[in-house]
Amino acid sequence: MLEMLTINLAVDVAMMVVLCLIAARIGDVSFIDAVWGFGMVVLAAVSWLQLGDPGARATLILVMTGVWGLRLALHLFTRWRAHGEDPRYARMLAKAREQGRYGSAAFKVVFGPQALLLFITSLPAQIGILAAGEPAAIGPLAWGGFALWLTGVVFETVGDAQLNAFRADPASKGKVLDTGLWRYTRHPNYFGDACAWWGIWLVAAQAGLWVALASLIGPLFLTFTLTRWSGKPLLEKGLARSRPGYSEYVARTSGFIPWPPRKG
Structure with a gap:
């Protein structure tokens, strides 16, 4: 279980690093809100894929997390594309943008903390799937x-x-x-x-x-x-x-x- 959760955490951090590089390139971190739901789907899917024989309960948790997360991600991504940069993030990173350190500040203030919080919040899906590895009713x-x-x-x-x-x-x-x-x-x-x-x-x-x-x-x-x-x-x-x-x-x-x- 611990080894599998460590793999999940590594995937989580790697995903946030890649997204931070994208944010630094476009100068906007606002899409992180959409990543909140999508990232939980990713961690649930990685948990499910680590099982040799996922049972019905593991699959149910994956489906529940997937439906919830993908709906939320699509909703927030569409909102971001329609309205542009979120003023909250613009204010948060305004000084870093002026000083030319937008990318490093974005990871420190936004993507790094999000990686940890996303991992913690989605523990019911991750542990629930991994604990139901055998065909569980x-x-x-x-x-x-x-x-x-x-x-x-x-x-x-x-x-x-x-x-x-x-x-x-x-x-x-x-x-x-x-x-x-x-x-x-x-x-x-x-x-x-x-x-x-x-x-x-x-x-x-x-x-x-x-x-x-x-x-x-x-x-x-x-x-x-x-x-x-x-x-x-x-x-x-x-x-x-x-x-x-x-x-x-x-x-x-x-x-x-x-x-x-x-x-x-």
Whole structure:
């Protein structure tokens, strides 16, 4: 197991080095957001390929990770191609760009940390696949995890589609999206991500307590990131400044878990 995870980590770092070289050449690291989902698919696939006889549960985890990751990667890559460089990354690397050290700074600030965080977050998929190397049955816990994962994928897919339609409507400029899933949670896409990875973790946990404990850091860290660190807090800070009426939306709408809006 340790040897296989070491191979995964080497693949992860090599992938980030190559992508950093591409970013240095084009002068933009913003596509790293799309790499987040795609990279997890790569690590799940490398784990699965290291098994001599992947069982049904290992294959299920690979498919779940693949569907989630490729959908997210395509969504974020398309958004990057449509809107160009993300202002967050532009500000983060502005000084390095002026000093002619964009590539080294990009790896230190963006691609290096992403390699580590991506590896940690996707541990449920990696360990879950590697621990189910022998033909392993899909038990009740795994099916429960699949149901939770499916809920999450549907939630974030519908939420992203509603947000895209809202942004494409010129009449929505400067307004707050508070219809559809966005009426019940301010972040249906983040809620969906969390459900998807807690679902994958439950499927992995079918292998035993040690797998559940060894991979628990993955969904815990992802949920913390989405709700307390670089997800919801940063996004809402910007929206509060740029969207009139956003504070009223926050006051009546759940911040994460879907819930009927509070009455004013």
